């Protein structure tokens with residue numbers, strides 16, 4: 228029997244500071260110390276135990292008994308035949324749109340002569356070795372392989388490693404292997420969770436370490452990424468991309484059936500997903516609640532979606548402007564604007580992972596095939612982290628070249644500032660050159 232939680236419509240106006248805070252609270256406490264401890268134990272075990280620890284955790288958490296982590300090249304090669312023509316065509320079509328959008332994001336080097344004889348450059352270099360995490364705990368996500376693999380392919384990273392948790396029979400789905408193959412990925416390992424992140428960061432006998440780890444995941448994966456980013460010198464991460472979130476802002480003319488379907492599309496990701504509707508219309512809010520109750524039962528993942536609905540919020544605002552302010556405060560992963568003249572609000576909406584404009588732009592469009600990237604910051608990190616894009620697969624660095632005359636001109640500025648800071652050797656590195664030439 229499906230238990231659908233009661234979904235209350237709550238009025239924002241008149242709530243005190245702490246009640247407002249409570250209403251916008253994410254389902255998971257940010258500083259869960261038990262989770263941190265567990266993830267640290269897993270990461271350290273993989274660091275010291277290598278493949279043996281990795282295989283052990285794959286047995287415990289994924290129920291897969293493996294002796295070999297790598298996917299055989301023949302299996303990757305035959306994935307194309309193993310998927311249906313429909314699936315192949317859909318992956319190819321999504322690939323084309325994502326490729327087209329990301330190709331245009333190519334960064335460009337710049338050269339600036341800041342003063343005569345002083346040239347500064349900003350250059351971009353593709354990252355050398357990248358690790359891509361494709362979640363696979365509760366749903367198979369070949370779309371995530373495209374979202375991560377296409378920018379890695381476009382950047383031209385030398386080594387691209389994909390990891391994903393196997394099924395209990397020890398396999399990765401053919402559709403995932405086909406998507407990876409389309410992105411030119413040939414190094415694929417069957418492991419997931421915190422242990423896979425640790426393997427990518429520290430390296431094991433089978434998996435050489437990488438320079439940066441990309442990809443979304445559940446709380447164990449996200450916590451492990453944060454752990455290794457703070458503890459493994461030289462290995463960085465893309466962003467904290469955890470449980471899915473959707474905020475919809477809608478006016479009285481919006482369609483409650485569309486809105487409920489959108490909210491459920493993110494609720495079905497996991498019990499810890501969070502979906503919110505902000506509207507000034509009580510009639511719309513009530514209609515969405517009734518649609519949610521009606522639609523949820525027909526989903527194959529009704530149980531998960533119903534659990535996530537317990538974290539959902541339907542908030543009555545006094546005007547759309549108030550909804551915009553709440554959205555800026557919450558910083559959702561996905562923001563859907565089902566509003567008349569939705570574009571007019573965009574300049575004010577600077578804190579969302581990805582924005583879906585108008586009644587005919589469902590969030591799931593961006594999950595698969597509009598061309599934007601679906602790897603996005605969650606848990607309020609859209610305030611400071613960017614959505615995944617091509618430039619994340621590059622390092623940006625600078626180069627400067629100063630001529631003898633240029634240095635003579637610049638010398639007083641450098642030596643004065645060096646003396647101000649009491650750093651004599653800094654000043655001397657300049658004066659020794661200038662004096663030698665005069």
Ligand SMILES: NC(=O)c1ccc[n+]([C@@H]2O[C@H](COP(=O)([O-])OP(=O)(O)OC[C@H]3O[C@@H](n4cnc5c(N)ncnc54)[C@H](O)[C@@H]3O)[C@@H](O)[C@H]2O)c1
Pocket residue numbers: 288289361362363364365366371392418419420421422443444445446447448468469470471496497500560601602603604605
């Ligand atoms: N923000 C984004 O861009 C984005 C994109 C896609 C998916 N997602 C999110 O990614 C998540 C995917 O989660 P998932 O669980 O399906 O797959 P997952 O691959 O992230 O996690 C599965 C792994 O979790 C580990 N695990 C499970 N239970 C554990 C336990 N009790 N102790 C230790 N480890 C354990 C296991 O190792 C398992 O292999 C969802 O929350 C989804 O919303 C986010």
Ligand SMILES: N[C@H](CO)Cc1c[nH]c[nH+]1
Pocket residue numbers: 368370371470471472493496560594601602
């Ligand atoms: N909505 C997820 C990001 O939060 C991405 C995804 C993959 N497949 C379906 N959806």
Ligand SMILES: [Zn+2]
Pocket residue numbers: 471492493496591594
């Ligand atoms: Zn989704």
